[in-house]
Amino acid sequence: MTNIFxxxxxxxxxxxxxxxxxxxxxxxxxxxxxxQMIVLGFAIDxxxxxxxxxxxxxxxxxxxxxxxxxxxxxxxxxIMRYVQDDNALNDAIISGxxxxxxxxxxxxxxxxxxxxxxxxxxxxxxxDSSVAGQAINVTTAIGLDESLRRVLQDRLAAFPVDMRPKxxxxxxxxxxxxxxxxxxxxxxxxxxTFLTAFSIVREKERGTLEQLFVTPVRPMxxxxxxxxxxxxxxxxxxxxxxxxxxFVFLVPIHGSVPLLALFSLPYLFVSLSIGILVSxxxxxxSEAMQLSFLTFLPSIFFSGYIFPRETMPWIFYALSNFxxxxxxxxxxxxxxxxxxxxxHLWFDALALFAMGAVLIIIAARRFHNKVIMA
Amino acid sequence: MASAQQSPVEPAISAExxxxxxxxxxxxxxxxxxxxxxxxxxxxxxxxxxKTTVIKLLTGLLPLSGGSxxxxxxxxxxxxxxxxxxxxxxxxxxxxYYDLTVEENLKFYGRIYSIDPARLxxxxxxxxxxxxLGLYLHRLAAQLxxxxxxxxxxxxxxxxxxxxxxxxxxxxxxDPVARRQLWDLLFELSGHGITFFVTTHYMDExxxxxxxxxxxxxxxxxxxNPDSLRQLPDVQPQGTKRVEITAPEITRALRLARHIPGIxxxxxxxxxxHALVDESFDLDGLRDRLLKxxxxxxxxRPLAPSLEDVFVELTYKHQALLEAASD
Numbered sequence: 001m002t003n004i005f006x007x008x009x010x011x012x013x014x015x016x017x018x019x020x021x022x023x024x025x026x027x028x029x030x031x032x033x034x035x036q037m038i039v040l041g042f043a044i045d046x047x048x049x050x051x052x053x054x055x056x057x058x059x060x061x062x063x064x065x066x067x068x069x070x071x072x073x074x075x076x077x078x079i080m081r082y083v084q085d086d087n088a089l090n091d092a093i094i095s096g097x098x099x100x101x102x103x104x105x106x107x108x109x110x111x112x113x114x115x116x117x118x119x120x121x122x123x124x125x126x127x128d129s130s131v132a133g134q135a136i137n138v139t140t141a142i143g144l145d146e147s148l149r150r151v152l153q154d155r156l157a158a159f160p161v162d163m164r165p166k167x168x169x170x171x172x173x174x175x176x177x178x179x180x181x182x183x184x185x186x187x188x189x190x191x192x193t194f195l196t197a198f199s200i201v202r203e204k205e206r207g208t209l210e211q212l213f214v215t216p217v218r219p220m221x222x223x224x225x226x227x228x229x230x231x232x233x234x235x236x237x238x239x240x241x242x243x244x245x246x247f248v249f250l251v252p253i254h255g256s257v258p259l260l261a262l263f264s265l266p267y268l269f270v271s272l273s274i275g276i277l278v279s280x281x282x283x284x285x286s287e288a289m290q291l292s293f294l295t296f297l298p299s300i301f302f303s304g305y306i307f308p309r310e311t312m313p314w315i316f317y318a319l320s321n322f323x324x325x326x327x328x329x330x331x332x333x334x335x336x337x338x339x340x341x342x343x344h345l346w347f348d349a350l351a352l353f354a355m356g357a358v359l360i361i362i363a364a365r366r367f368h369n370k371v372i373m374a
Numbered sequence: 375m376a377s378a379q380q381s382p383v384e385p386a387i388s389a390e391x392x393x394x395x396x397x398x399x400x401x402x403x404x405x406x407x408x409x410x411x412x413x414x415x416x417x418x419x420x421x422x423x424x425k426t427t428v429i430k431l432l433t434g435l436l437p438l439s440g441g442s443x444x445x446x447x448x449x450x451x452x453x454x455x456x457x458x459x460x461x462x463x464x465x466x467x468x469x470x471y472y473d474l475t476v477e478e479n480l481k482f483y484g485r486i487y488s489i490d491p492a493r494l495x496x497x498x499x500x501x502x503x504x505x506x507l508g509l510y511l512h513r514l515a516a517q518l519x520x521x522x523x524x525x526x527x528x529x530x531x532x533x534x535x536x537x538x539x540x541x542x543x544x545x546x547x548x549d550p551v552a553r554r555q556l557w558d559l560l561f562e563l564s565g566h567g568i569t570f571f572v573t574t575h576y577m578d579e580x581x582x583x584x585x586x587x588x589x590x591x592x593x594x595x596x597x598x599n600p601d602s603l604r605q606l607p608d609v610q611p612q613g614t615k616r617v618e619i620t621a622p623e624i625t626r627a628l629r630l631a632r633h634i635p636g637i638x639x640x641x642x643x644x645x646x647x648h649a650l651v652d653e654s655f656d657l658d659g660l661r662d663r664l665l666k667x668x669x670x671x672x673x674x675r676p677l678a679p680s681l682e683d684v685f686v687e688l689t690y691k692h693q694a695l696l697e698a699a700s701d
Contacts, residue, residue, distance in 0.1 A: 010485030014471065014478075021473040211469035214433045214540075215486045216458045 007217030011225025015199065019229055029195060030237060033187040034244060040183055041176040041249045048134040050078040054098040056089045057082060059108040067104065067120070067146065076138040089123065099125040100135050112150070169254075169337045176249040181332035182305040184241050185325045188264065189271045189299055190292075192234040196275025197288040199226055200367075204283060219368045227272045234268040235261070245336075254339030263331050263349050266356035270324040273359035280366045299325035327351045384447050386411045386538050386569040387432060393440030394427055401427045403592040404441070409585065411537070414560060414570045416583030418685065424592045425573045429540050432571075433463055446538055459487070462531035466543035468523045472516035476507055476526055479515055480533060487534035494533075501529040504559070521552025528556070538569045545576065557582055577682040588685050591696065595688045604679050609687045613653045614638060616683070619660070620646040620673040627669050634663065641686070648677060650687075 019026055053071070057064050071077045080098060083089050092098040101123035111118040122139045126132045148159065170177045203209040212222060238261065245251045274295050282288035301307065302316055303325035309317055320326045327348040334340035334348075342349070387409040394402040402424045409415040419425050430436040432445055434454025443450040446460040470479050480501065484494040502508050505525040510518060515526060524544060531539060545553045557579065560570055564584075572583065580586050581600055588596040596603055603609070610616070621627045628647055631640045636656075640649040661671045679687075 006488070007486050010482055013485070014474070014482045017474055017478060018471070206472070207465050207467040207469040208471060210435070211463065211465055212486070213435055214458055214461070214463040215483070216455055216488075217486055218455075 003221075004218050005221040005224060007212075007215070007221035008225045011212075011217065011222055012228055015226055015229040018199065019233070025195070025198070026233075029191045029233070030240065033191060033237065033241060036187065037180060037183060037241065037244055037249070040179045041245075044179065045175045046130075046178065047173055047175065048131055049075055051076055051100055051131055051135060052080050052098045053077040053100040053102060054081045054083055054089060054092040055079055056084065056086065056101070056103045058106040059104050061109040063109040063112050064104045067108075067142075068102070070142050070146065071102065071139070074138050074142065076134060093123055093125050096125075099128070099131055100139075102139075174251075176245075177251050177337060180241075180245045180249060180251055181336045182303075182329045184238070184245070184332050185267070185303070185328040186296070186300060186305055187241060188234055188238060188268065188328075189274075189325060190296060191237055192230055192268055192271035193275040193278065193292050193295065194289075195230045195233060196227065196272050197278040197282065197292055198285060199230070200276065200279035201282050201285055201288045204279070205285065220364065223276070223364055223367055227276075230272060230275075231268055234271070235264070238264055251336065253336050255335030255341065257335075259342065260332065260335045263335075263345070263352065264328070266349070266352040267324060267328045267331075269356035269360050270352065273356070273363035276363035276367050277359075280363075298323050302326070303329050305329055324352060324355050327355075383411060385409060385444075386413070386446060387415075387571065388444045389428075389432065389441070390443065391441035392428065392431055392438060392443060394424075394431055394436060395439045401592055402431065405589065405592070405594050406441075407587050407594060407597055409569060409571060411569050412564055412567050413585045414564050414572060414583045416580045416586040417571060417573045417589065418575075418580055418586060419573075419589035420689075423589050425589060426542060428589065429463075429542055429571070429573070432457075433461060433540060434458060459534070460536055460538065462534070462536035462539040464524075464527045464531040464539070464541045464544055466546050468527035470515040470523060470527055470530070473514060475512050475514055476518070477511045479526060479530055483530040483533050489534055497533050497535065501533060505529045520548045521555070524548050524552060524556060528559075532563075532568075537567070538571065539563075541570060541572045543573050543575065545574065545579065553579075577680065577685075580681045586681065588688060590689055590692055593692075595692050596684065600681055603681065603684045606684065606688075608691050609679050609684045611650075614650055615653055615655075616677040616679055617649050617651055617657065618643070618646050618673075618675050618677040619649060619671060621664065621669050621671045623669055626667075627664060627671075630664060630667055630669070631660070634660065639687075646673075648680075648683065 055068060057068065068079065072079055077100060081092065083092065086103070089101045089103060093101050101121075103121040103123070105119065105121075108118045108120070120143070122135070124132045124135045152159075167173065200209070203212075242253070242257065242260075246253055275292075278288055278291045278295065282291050298319070299305070302309075302312070302320040303323050304320065305325065309320050309326070312320065330348045331345050331352075334345050338344075385408045387407075389408070390406050392402050392405040393400065405424075405428060417425055417428065427436065431438055432443055432450060434450050434457050438451060445457045448456045448460070450457055471482070474482065477498075480498055481494070484498070489497065502511070505528065507522070507526060507529060510522060515523065518526065528539075528541075528544070531541075545556060548556070553576075560572070561582075564570060572579070574580060583600065585599055586596070586603065587594050596606070598606075619627070619631070624642055624645060624647065628640055628642055631637055631647060631649060636652045636654075637660075638650045638652070640647050642648075657674050661674065664671050
């Protein structure tokens with residue numbers, strides 16, 4: 001007799017009406033993600049190229065010019081200016097006009113010609129660690145290469161060890177290929193969490209939620225009636241993002257899209273549950289907005305979306321194990337870029353299903369205790 | 375509970391020693407009352423005195439900390455879902471979906487109460503007729519004026535033909551015409567045997583109720599029909615009478631009157647002063663005294679206490695008791 005989902009149909013239908021009436025919210029929740037994709041897909045290139053470089057060449061002879069040509073040809077450095085003293089070199093870096101300063105001493109060619117060790121000073125602005133790291137790697141490599149060439153010059157032998165790195169899956173190191181699969185996870189989380197939290201908090205503000213509680217609607221009927229329309233929007237958004245990624249940003253999808261859809265189900269339940277948890281705390285839409293942002297931060301910073309998890313201090317690495325986006329990002333990158341299947345991703349999927357199940361139970365209980373019995 | 379069953383007719387509501395605590399704060403403190411079927415029960419009290427909490431307890435929105443309540447014959451603790459099937463509730467902010475039309479709002483509540491389509495169709499026609507909503511069916515609820523919102527909310531609350539309706543400040547923010555029309559509707563429905571539990575701040579509305587109770591700091595300090603409350607000894611103490619004094623310069627007259635021995639309390643009411651005076655108080659003496667201060671009294675006449683007088687007196691009395699207890 002007692003149907004614990006009583007009222008589901010009525011609430012579901014009403015929620016669909018809300019979504020249809022509120023074109024503005026729907027528009028923004030679908031268009032803002034596209035804008036974010038455009039920004040990350042077109043505007044941001046994480047490959048470090050053409051770093052502004054200033055040079056003080058005190059030597060000026062052929063050997064020194066050869067060295068500078070090699071720096072230029074690496075594509076990492078863009079020699080923007082030549083200066084004539086140490087102060088000017090320093091100033092260029094301090095003022096931020098240049099990130100790298102190269103000083104070739106006056107006796108550079110002489111020492112090389114006499115088979116002595118010649119030193120080249122490379123000043124690097126450490127304020128951007130990835131630029132600094134790239135500058136160190138490339139200058140060191142050029143120095144090593146140049147040295148080896150000079151040492152081996154007389155004997156005409158091949159290098160004994162020849163490393164041949166080959167990058168799999170994203171051979172051209174395209175930034176969209178790296179960013180967009182991760183962005184998919186973040187966007188799905190944002191939109192579904194927001195929409196769910198807003199739809200509940202709006203009813204709190206309006207007083208309609210209280211009204212519903214004096215009707216025979218059961219909490220589970222209410223909850224799922226409100227969630228499922230947003231689950232649908234989540235899936236629609238996923239398809240939209242994938243289509244955009246594939247056809248506008250030309251990111252190849254190597255794996256199975258249906259598998260990705262299947263694995264996004266628990267992830268969407270996670271986001272919906274977070275939305276409910278937010279709404280159980282927030283009483284106004286602006287509170288809901290702020291709280292939602294708070295829940296997004298760990299997913300953005302600790303999930304491996306921007307910063308690799310491997311380089312995090314152990315405590316944040318441990319923390320990242322509890323962030324659903326960590327697993328979903330591994331799934332999206334795995335399926336889209338590496339063509340991974342269930343065999344490779346079962347653990348991430350299992351983790352997401354477990355988290356989704358636990359969160360939806362916690363959310364339902366909190367919804368019952370904090371929202372209904374408030 | 376035994377007392378509830380002694381009555382030949384089962385009451386619509388029987389509340390026995392209701393208690394609700396929030397932490398250390400007791401919002402509802404040993405509240406008992408009965409509402410008979412077909413009554414318009416006015417539940418009054420200042421803001422924060424526990425009115426809405428009592429409604430939430432009776433509708434099963436909040437669990438009881440103590441006591442028991444029967445609503446439409448069902449125990450609120452044991453069968454809150456059954457209670458919710460049988461009651462209607464209209465909250466003070468007319469909880470409507472503003473982005474849904476009038477018709478959609480009604481249909482939504484129809485589905486919520488699982489009314490079958492044929493009956494829903496009939497009920498919607500009845501409600502639309504009764505509330506005069508016909509012209510606005512396809513208008514968004516947000517675009518209705520206060521009075522129409524209230525009618526729609528009432529319609530939504532009574533779609534499933536409840537025998538008992540809780541109306542929490544139904545006329546707050548509604549124009550006087552709509553207020554009058556709502557009360558006419560309530561009387562009509564009450565004639566058909568529907569019971570109303572109405573909270574209000576308006577004393578004229580309280581006067582229209584067949585039964586009123588006044589809650590103050592979580593306790594009921596008056597309970598009865600308006601006429602019996604007027605006769606309460608606390609309101610009309612032995613050896614006193616009430617008079618209405620009409621005079622110009624009413625505020626100055628009040629200041630003077632408050633210093634005249636024999637006047638126990640006085641307050642301005644419109645263009646006149648309502649005063650509680652000793653039985654033996656010399657009304658002509660008062661007239662002379664005010665005239666000496668160049669205030670010409672136009673009329674002095676005996677007065678029955680209004681419900682407002684009743685509640686004011688009872689509140690003072692209760693405040694004094696509370697203060698004495700806390701000293």
